[in-house]
Amino acid sequence: xxxxxxxxxxxxxVGKDFVGSGEVRVFELPAMKVxxxxxKGPYAELEKPYLYLYKDWLPKSGxxxxxxxxxxSSISTIAGPCHRPNG
Numbered sequence: 090x091x092x093x094x095x096x097x098x099x100x101x102x103v104g105k106d107f108v109g110s111g112e113v114r115v116f117e118l119p120a121m122k123v124x125x126x127x128x129k130g131p132y133a134e135l136e137k138p139y140l141y142l143y144k145d146w147l148p149k150s151g152x153x154x155x156x157x158x159x160x161x162s163s164i165s166t167i168a169g170p171c172h173r174p175n176g
Contacts, residue, residue, distance in 0.1 A: 093136070098116070100116070100138075103115070122152075124142060124146065124147070124152065126138040126139075126141060126142050
């Protein structure tokens with residue numbers, strides 16, 4: 090994907106009475122199972138846990154990432170929604 094097309098959203102947990110304004114919007118995520126990998130090391134090596142998660146663990150896990158967006162919860166932790174197909 091070209092860099093000009095990349096988009097990011099930062100998220101925090103807020104109370105039910107929170108109202109967004111301007112570019113600050115409220116998104117509600119559905120309950121879901123997630124897979125996560127903790128990366129401790131230089132940012133330049135962040136690709137390694139992504140490769141492990143998507144090329145090694147995920148194909149063997151029986152889970153399918155579906156069509157949901159991948160999410161990174163911070164520089165040191167990656168996470169993405171997963172579900173078992175047909176189940």
